[in-house]
Amino acid sequence: MARKKNSSADVTGPRIRSAALRLFARHGYAAVSMRQIASEVGVQAGTLYLYTPDKQSLLFDLMQNHMQDLLSELAALPDVQSPLAELQQFTRFHIRFHRARSDAVFIAYMELRNLEPKNFERIEAMRRQYEAHLEGILARGKAERLFDLPDTKLAAFALIAMLTGVNTWFREGGRLSLDAVEEIYWRMVKKAVGG
Amino acid sequence: MARKKNSSADVTGPRIRSAALRLFARHGYAAVSMRQIASEVGVQAGTLYLYTPDKQSLLFDLMQNHMQDLLSELAALPDVQSPLAELQQFTRFHIRFHRARSDAVFIAYMELRNLEPKNFERIEAMRRQYEAHLEGILARGKAERLFDLPDTKLAAFALIAMLTGVNTWFREGGRLSLDAVEEIYWRMVKKAVGG
DNA sequence: GTCTATAGCGAGATAGAC
DNA sequence: GTCTATCTCGCTATAGAC
Incomplete structure (x- = not known):
């Protein structure tokens, strides 16, 4: 299905998961902050909560x-x-x-x-x-x-x-x-x- | 060597290490706070710094x-x-x-x-x-x-x-x-x- | 040797503008 | 959909009384 707009939503979700995977593996879940994940993806921390409840x-x-x-x-x-x-x-x-x-x-x-x-x-x-x-x-x-x-x-x-x-x-x-x-x-x- | 006083220093150090060992293993280093370790031992958080620099x-x-x-x-x-x-x-x-x-x-x-x-x-x-x-x-x-x-x-x-x-x-x-x-x-x- | 108190910081999560 | 701003909390580490 063709998309009306050049939405970045479909790519941000996977990028968040991919960054989290790498950071959690490298430093551990507890040691990684939501801010770090967001910064890796290039968005603000608040944005993550559009893609995961917590x-x-x-x-x-x-x-x-x-x-x-x-x-x-x-x-x-x-x-x-x-x-x-x-x-x-x-x-x-x-x-x-x-x-x-x-x-x-x-x-x-x-x-x-x-x-x-x-x-x-x-x-x-x-x-x-x-x-x-x-x-x-x-x-x-x-x-x-x-x-x-x-x-x-x-x-x-x-x-x-x-x-x-x-x-x-x-x-x-x-x-x-x-x-x-x-x-x-x-x-x-x-x-x-x-x- | 006989001790002059009933010092608890000789027992507090090992107890701190033992509590830290168990808590780090159970929850992970990053997830465990100095307060938790202190509370397990029965001292205040500041006391830990008499036994470890950090x-x-x-x-x-x-x-x-x-x-x-x-x-x-x-x-x-x-x-x-x-x-x-x-x-x-x-x-x-x-x-x-x-x-x-x-x-x-x-x-x-x-x-x-x-x-x-x-x-x-x-x-x-x-x-x-x-x-x-x-x-x-x-x-x-x-x-x-x-x-x-x-x-x-x-x-x-x-x-x-x-x-x-x-x-x-x-x-x-x-x-x-x-x-x-x-x-x-x-x-x-x-x-x-x-x- | 241990306490209380606190400085200074960064966390998770939310609200509301754009 | 993303941002800025902020609430509230808990953290490490230190200072100073006792």
């Missing part, structure tokens, strides 16, 4: 969008046949998805404590859903005796922590390409569930 | 003490013979040490961004030293062909992330004892470096 909602929206993206991209992965192939697909997906969104990943983990209880519960439910997906893969592999795992829940926690850890050290243009990193991590994952 | 120094002291404890306890571990035995010892030590200090661990990771550059560099140097210790174990094991690892640096990062992850879900009195958790993680670590 600072808390801004944080929650960022985290909710991130988790929804995560779950919907996970669901959109092509079907594969064996638990081993599923696990490889999950491993590579997790590294790639998280690497491409390091700010959002950081926030979704660090700022959980700054969510109001109701908002916290909604984010946590999505995180549990993601973990359950991996645990399902591990449980199927265990049932088929492809994997040797005394506890699939612990194994899911352990693997997710290991894979998410890539974000703490990986830098574009460093010693290894992301492809190479994926390969090395996949080898460790495969051996760890071993197999 | 809020930033308080944070840095907590992180520095934590890292120094980590390195000195690591150094105090009894000598063992093979890289595999060393790795097992490291695995169990890491889980136990970090589990017992979950607040400090959380802070040492989350609040790095709230350190002034100079303080940041000092903490980072200690963290690299710890990582280098694990990488040394892995490199020795690789040299003896006990471990099959394409990249010992990545493997060290991956293992530390995996082990530290225990802190995000483990609860005393839950389904598994810490001993059982150590055993399950050690099995996964051993297979992952495999071996």
Whole structure:
């Protein structure tokens, strides 16, 4: 639909969210002021309140969008046949998805404590859903005796922590390409569930 | 040495650090006020400045003490013979040490961004030293062909992330004892470096 | 060693002009 | 849709009494 006017409203909202994402990741939710966000976008502080009811909602929206993206991209992965192939697909997906969104990943983990209880519960439910997906893969592999795992829940926690850890050290243009990193991590994952 | 007076100074300092540790871990450095810390200890806000020059120094002291404890306890571990035995010892030590200090661990990771550059560099140097210790174990094991690892640096990062992850879900009195958790993680670590 | 009091500042959020 | 101006609050840090 053609627009009558050159409205900046459709671009200011996303720019606010983008600036908030970056600033929250860099300095922490509590340490970032609404004025800082506004200044980054090039508007006055009051203007932010046309796009979000308050600072808390801004944080929650960022985290909710991130988790929804995560779950919907996970669901959109092509079907594969064996638990081993599923696990490889999950491993590579997790590294790639998280690497491409390091700010959002950081926030979704660090700022959980700054969510109001109701908002916290909604984010946590999505995180549990993601973990359950991996645990399902591990449980199927265990049932088929492809994997040797005394506890699939612990194994899911352990693997997710290991894979998410890539974000703490990986830098574009460093010693290894992301492809190479994926390969090395996949080898460790495969051996760890071993197999 | 016997004390002349029943001074509370020797107890107030530690209590301030202990309250700050818990509050920073729970709500984040930026979100915690000096008034909150003082109120927790049962003194007025101004009193805190007898024990710390400012809020930033308080944070840095907590992180520095934590890292120094980590390195000195690591150094105090009894000598063992093979890289595999060393790795097992490291695995169990890491889980136990970090589990017992979950607040400090959380802070040492989350609040790095709230350190002034100079303080940041000092903490980072200690963290690299710890990582280098694990990488040394892995490199020795690789040299003896006990471990099959394409990249010992990545493997060290991956293992530390995996082990530290225990802190995000483990609860005393839950389904598994810490001993059982150590055993399950050690099995996964051993297979992952495999071996 | 701890208190009360306060200086000086910056925060989140709102009102109303344009 | 954005601005300026402002309300109200809580912050870090300090001064000085006891």
